[in-house]
Amino acid sequence: EAQVTQNPRYLITVTGKKLTVTCSQNMNHEYMSWYRQDPGLGLRQIYYSMNVEATDKGDVPEGYKVSRKEKRNFPLILESPSPNQTSLYFCASRPGQHSYEQYFGPGTRLTVT
Amino acid sequence: AQSVTQLGSHVSVSEGALVLLRCNYSSSVPPYLFWYVQYPNQGLQLLLKYTSAATLVKGINGFEAEFKKSETSFHLTKPSAHMSDAAEYFCAVTRNTGGFKTIFGAGTRLFVKA
Numbered sequence: 001e002a003q004v005t006q007n008p009r010y011l012i013t014v015t016g017k018k019l020t021v022t023c024s025q026n027m028n029h030e031y032m033s034w035y036r037q038d039p040g041l042g043l044r045q046i047y048y049s050m051n052v053e054a055t056d057k058g059d060v061p062e063g064y065k066v067s068r069k070e071k072r073n074f075p076l077i078l079e080s081p082s083p084n085q086t087s088l089y090f091c092a093s094r095p096g097q098h099s100y101e102q103y104f105g106p107g108t109r110l111t112v113t
Numbered sequence: 114a115q116s117v118t119q120l121g122s123h124v125s126v127s128e129g130a131l132v133l134l135r136c137n138y139s140s141s142v143p144p145y146l147f148w149y150v151q152y153p154n155q156g157l158q159l160l161l162k163y164t165s166a167a168t169l170v171k172g173i174n175g176f177e178a179e180f181k182k183s184e185t186s187f188h189l190t191k192p193s194a195h196m197s198d199a200a201e202y203f204c205a206v207t208r209n210t211g212g213f214k215t216i217f218g219a220g221t222r223l224f225v226k227a
Contacts, residue, residue, distance in 0.1 A: 043205075
């Protein structure tokens with residue numbers, strides 16, 4: 001089944017403890033992206049990747065890191081999480097430059113205390 | 114700069130009534146426009162998209178949207194609401210000049226009353 005998977009689905013952590021949220025797609029898509037969803041703000045783009053070893057900042061990149069070493073994986077890294085990063089996170093993928101619809105993962109609900 | 118405005122954070126309709134969810138955008142170049150739906154505890158699913166072909170776009174589950182350049186609008190409609198339509202709906206815009214920057218509206222939660 002074609003899909004985007006994320007792990008974990010739920011995570012509660014403490015301030016400053018490094019964490020990684022994994023994202024994987026099995027559709028051979030070139031583009032991948034991370035969003036955070038907050039009430040009343042919709043989805044805001046954190047980082048995106050156009051292909052392996054090609055990443056760029058979205059609108060809210062502060063406090064996050066990403067890497068794209070393989071085409072199928074695009075992990076989101078929080079080196080020192082803070083409570084304002086408590087949010088619902090979505091990974092998405094898109095086939096390529098001329099195909100604009102995105103396919104979303106199920107989401108990761110992160111709570112930082 | 115691009116922006117997306119969805120009028121009404123909550124919309125309530127009766128089952129069988131018309132659904133109208135409003136979306137206005139601003140973009141310095143012709144955009145690609147999308148409506149996504151999010152059911153509780155799920156990710157977003159594509160409802161429909163406008164990519165500079167027909168201005169009236171039909172999507173899944175009986176939804177459609179019309180691109181009106183003069184009004185910079187892309188409102189989502191469905192003639193007859195069903196209980197299963199209750200969800201959150203997001204309008205999004207992507208520039209058609211390449212790249213991956215996508216701007217989402219704040220979302221509209223649709224309630225359907227029996």
